[in-house]
Amino acid sequence: MRILIVEDEIKSAEYLRDGLSESGYQVEISHDGIDGLFIAQTGSFDLVILDVMLPGIDGWNFIKRLREHSEVPVLFLTARDAVEDRVKGLELGADDYLVKPFSYAELLARVRTLLRRTPARQQEIFRLADLEVDVLKRRVTRAGQRIELTNKEFALLHLLLQRKGEVMSRSQIASQVWDMNFDSDTNVVDVAIRRLRAKIDDDFPVKLIQTVRGMGYRIEDMPS
Numbered sequence: 117m118r119i120l121i122v123e124d125e126i127k128s129a130e131y132l133r134d135g136l137s138e139s140g141y142q143v144e145i146s147h148d149g150i151d152g153l154f155i156a157q158t159g160s161f162d163l164v165i166l167d168v169m170l171p172g173i174d175g176w177n178f179i180k181r182l183r184e185h186s187e188v189p190v191l192f193l194t195a196r197d198a199v200e201d202r203v204k205g206l207e208l209g210a211d212d213y214l215v216k217p218f219s220y221a222e223l224l225a226r227v228r229t230l231l232r233r234t235p236a237r238q239q240e241i242f243r244l245a246d247l248e249v250d251v252l253k254r255r256v257t258r259a260g261q262r263i264e265l266t267n268k269e270f271a272l273l274h275l276l277l278q279r280k281g282e283v284m285s286r287s288q289i290a291s292q293v294w295d296m297n298f299d300s301d302t303n304v305v306d307v308a309i310r311r312l313r314a315k316i317d318d319d320f321p322v323k324l325i326q327t328v329r330g331m332g333y334r335i336e337d338m339p340s
Contacts, residue, residue, distance in 0.1 A: 117162045117231055118142045122152035122178065123193070124170050128216075132165065132193075135220055136227070149173035153181055161188055163230055166210075168194040168201070176208060183209040189230045193218070242277040245322055245337040249277060258316055268293060269312050276325065276335040285332040309333055 119136055123129040124147045133143045144159070146152035150172035156164055164182070168175035179190055189211040194201070197215040205213045211233075212226050242249040246259040254270060256263040265273065271293045276284065286305040294304065309325060317323045326334050 118144070118160065119163045119165060119227070120152065120156055120159065120161045121145045121165045122149065122156070122170065122175075123147065123165070123167045125167075132223075135224070139224060141227075147171075149175070149178050153178050156182055156188065157185060163227060164188055164190045165193050165227075166190055168192060168196050168205070176204065179205075179208045179210060189233070191226060191230060193223070242274075242280075244277065244280065244324060244335065246320070247316060247324060249273060256316070258320060263315050265312070265315060268308060269315070272308055272312055273316070273335075276333065279334075281334060281336045283328045283331050283334045289333070305333075 117140075119141050121129050121132050121136075121143060123132065123145070126147065129145045129147065133145055136143050144155065144161075146155055149170035152166075152170070153173065166175050166178060170178065173181075175192060175194065182188070182190070190209065192205045192210045192213045193216065194205075194213075195216045202213045202215075211230055214223060214226060240251050242251070248257050249255070251274060256265055256270070256273065272289065275289065275292055289305050293308075309327075313323075313325050317325055322337065324335050324337065326336060326338070328334060
């Protein structure tokens with residue numbers, strides 16, 4: 117899980133980073149509102165911990181602009197303890213509001229609660245050698261050439277890329293792509309692999325889909 121801390125007090129930011137890092141999170145820090153907003157909008161984070169009083173732009177404007185494009189959870193962590201400030205923060209789209217000084221144990225509990233509410237982020241774009249797969253747009257290209265796949269071919273390629281480098285048995289592939297129990301007399305997986313190879317491998321020097329004899333298939337960037 118990746119957390120962005122936007123806090124202009126350097127010692128406070130470092131204290132938070134050290135504590136959260138020890139708790140197993142990947143942490144990035146920004147000490148400026150404009151810089152922090154750019155990082156939040158262009159990076160991939162599971163949570164933003166945000167102060168209100170910041171150079172550049174304050175936390176109120178930060179979250180207004182962030183919410184135009186992102187629903188990443190935001191925890192306000194600020195010395196502003198008036199009820200109207202808490203209400204304003206929540207109405208602007210914050211998911212929680214914690215007042216300084218605070219107990220680190222309470223902060224960690226709130227962080228964990230917010231992260232539990234967040235669905236696991238699915239990878240949207242896969243790249244392997246000169247192959248690129250955009251899952252949301254269902255767009256596949258290799259060396260810049262657009263490749264048209266059927267729904268099952270796309271599902272098969274997506275599955276292999278999610279498990280890149282792992283050998284997947286025919287039964288695993290059949291159950292996850294076709295939602296069926298694998299029958300040794302059925303060659304549906306082998307046929308689908310051949311068709312997928314014809315589209316993404318045959319016309320290119322580096323073959324990505326590998327056959328592992330007696331075990332199954334995998335996808336990786338290495339000559340066959």
